[in-house]
Amino acid sequence: MEKDEEMDSAAPQFSRSAVPDPWAENVRLVAQTRDRAAFQLLYKHFTPLIRAFLLKSMGSGANRAEAEEITQEVLIKVWNKAASFNPGKASVNTWIFTIARNTRIDFIRRNDRNNREIDIEDIWHEPDSPEPLVDLQQRRAEQVIKQAMATLPDEQVQVLYKAFMEGKSHNEVAEELGLPLGTVKSRIRLALSKMQILIDR
Amino acid sequence: MVSFHPDSKFLTDFAAGNLPLSEAVCVAAHLEFCSKCRSHVQQLSDVAAQMMARLEPVVADEDGFDTLMQRIEAGESTPQPARSAAQRASAASGATTMPLVVQKLAKGGLQNMSWVQLGRSLRIAPVNVGCKDRQTAIYDIKAGGRMPEHEHRGEEITVLLKGSFSDAEGKYVRGDFVVRHAGERHQPTATLDTDCICLVSLAEPVKPTSFWYRLLEPFVQYRLSGFSN
Numbered sequence A: 001m002e003k004d005e006e007m008d009s010a011a012p013q014f015s016r017s018a019v020p021d022p023w024a025e026n027v028r029l030v031a032q033t034r035d036r037a038a039f040q041l042l043y044k045h046f047t048p049l050i051r052a053f054l055l056k057s058m059g060s061g062a063n064r065a066e067a068e069e070i071t072q073e074v075l076i077k078v079w080n081k082a083a084s085f086n087p088g089k090a091s092v093n094t095w096i097f098t099i100a101r102n103t104r105i106d107f108i109r110r111n112d113r114n115n116r117e118i119d120i121e122d123i124w125h126e127p128d129s130p131e132p133l134v135d136l137q138q139r140r141a142e143q144v145i146k147q148a149m150a151t152l153p154d155e156q157v158q159v160l161y162k163a164f165m166e167g168k169s170h171n172e173v174a175e176e177l178g179l180p181l182g183t184v185k186s187r188i189r190l191a192l193s194k195m196q197i198l199i200d201r
Numbered sequence B: 001m002v003s004f005h006p007d008s009k010f011l012t013d014f015a016a017g018n019l020p021l022s023e024a025v026c027v028a029a030h031l032e033f034c035s036k037c038r039s040h041v042q043q044l045s046d047v048a049a050q051m052m053a054r055l056e057p058v059v060a061d062e063d064g065f066d067t068l069m070q071r072i073e074a075g076e077s078t079p080q081p082a083r084s085a086a087q088r089a090s091a092a093s094g095a096t097t098m099p100l101v102v103q104k105l106a107k108g109g110l111q112n113m114s115w116v117q118l119g120r121s122l123r124i125a126p127v128n129v130g131c132k133d134r135q136t137a138i139y140d141i142k143a144g145g146r147m148p149e150h151e152h153r154g155e156e157i158t159v160l161l162k163g164s165f166s167d168a169e170g171k172y173v174r175g176d177f178v179v180r181h182a183g184e185r186h187q188p189t190a191t192l193d194t195d196c197i198c199l200v201s202l203a204e205p206v207k208p209t210s211f212w213y214r215l216l217e218p219f220v221q222y223r224l225s226g227f228s229n
């Protein structure tokens, strides 16, 4: 019995190190020592990706200069929020995506900020809640997602891409592709289930 | 025990950041009660992050790093500490605590909201989340109170924040995320022992024609017969 418990308590450490995140150390250095060199490496790697995401997802309403300004805002948040990054909860990749996503929502909603009674970050949190057991499964799930994504058929990748990268809702994707909403929904569900994301009906 | 959850469409649109604010507020409230959906949203964010990682990088003409550091050093914004443990505690931890997102909407407490009494057992506090197509509100139904039977002309999302209610379809408890579609009719009843408080997001209905209906806008679209108490 005692031995089992021992193994259980040792398991998290083992599993966590089995899911390495090359960028976690950089974020830690930024958080703890305000390390510019570590931040510059993050900047070099992520800025072109964030920029690409924002250019696609901000829609026709945003021009290149606006996309650039939002990109810079995201990087400033990465610097400022580094201390709240929880490496057990999410990869740096996912953490930075959520910051970019929230900054994008905020930009789109900027015009109606005056008559809104709530901030974007009250609705869309960054992943920071301490739930050790869930965390662990989470980081393993991320590996499964990464591997399964490479095997998805084109029509599933297409709907996922429109939803996640082009910032389109299910309804907008359906309209654009001339498909019934149900078809879009089931394609996304199929893709998600291949990545072991099993959401009940 | 939460048993009604947002479906894959709500969770995907939420994680991708494409859900209109009124609906997003409802999903966010449910997430504070439901670790299962929280973990789904996290996984969906992982999907998005993986897709972002695979995009063709767009490199700017100028590096821009020094300019960025100047902005940071000029103190445009100050470092933010990690959220406190208290802030992070989920609503599910206490039987009376409201989800953070609702506390924000209620400006600290339900008593601070502007309530509109509708009939004997129902009062409604509309909130503005900056969403044009939907009405968002907190509903407070007196213990044992019965809502007027109503038909939905637009989709209605209800997240139970306190107490429980039931209708012909079943019984709903704290944290449940209940969706009613256009055309469905129901008459929810709050359980006898406690008031029932819900967060409600209602799709903008087709403009009603009757004078009485217009009087009740923009809060509810109940059938007039429902108010004969």
Ligand SMILES: [Zn+2]
Pocket (backbone or CB within 6 Å): B002, B004, B005, B006, B030, B034, B035, B036, B037, B038
């Ligand atoms: Zn749930």
